Amino acid sequence: MIDAIRENPVAALVVACEIAFWVFLAAAVLARYGLHWRRTSTVLLLCEPVLEVVLLVATVGDLLRGAEPTWTHGLAALYLGFTVGFGKLTVHKVDAWVAYRFAGGPAPEPRPREGAAARSHEWRLWGRVVVAWLVSCGVLGVLMLIATEPAQREVLVFWAGRATLVLVGWLVFGPVWSELSTRARPQSVSAR
Secondary structure (H helix, E strand, O other): OHHHHHHOHHHHHHHHHHHHHHHHHHHHHHHHHHOOOHHHHHHHHHHHHHHHHHHHHHHHHHHHOOOOOOHHHHHHHHHHHHHHHHHHHHHHHHHHHHHHHHHOOOOOOOOOOOHHHHHHHHHHHHHHHHHHHHHHHHHHHHHHHHOOOHHHHHHHHHHHHHHHHHHHHHHHHHHHHHHHHHHHOOOOOOOO
């Protein structure tokens, strides 16, 4: 295990950042709803973006120190994109659920299943995917600039391709599917 961490410190850091994300989030909701320490909760939530900065600096620093780009650098770029695109939404969803479940808050709104609301929801989610893709590809672009050999860039281009595949797949099976399926269904006839 220790050898694997030594061989792939960026991968270990991605895992550590993911674990830390959930630890900070759990601590924040515990502080907010269990202990009623709103300021402490806010400080804990502000630690979340620090994790992304640490991962970005470590990933870029690893290549600047002469490491050869590997799948771990691509994974770090995609992780950064995902956390920027979906991190805030995840925090809000968890916060709303905990407020409802343990603090007497209102029930979280369910995801709309049909109609214009469902289509709008799917387009908003896809917008988050676009943000994640832009951040991921931006980080991959920076890493490609640091890579010294064209052959070293191939693994990073591969990850950009994967990110693009997710972007297109989400478009097709998210908003486009929702548009086609909700328009194909006959509208319910109102009772007379």
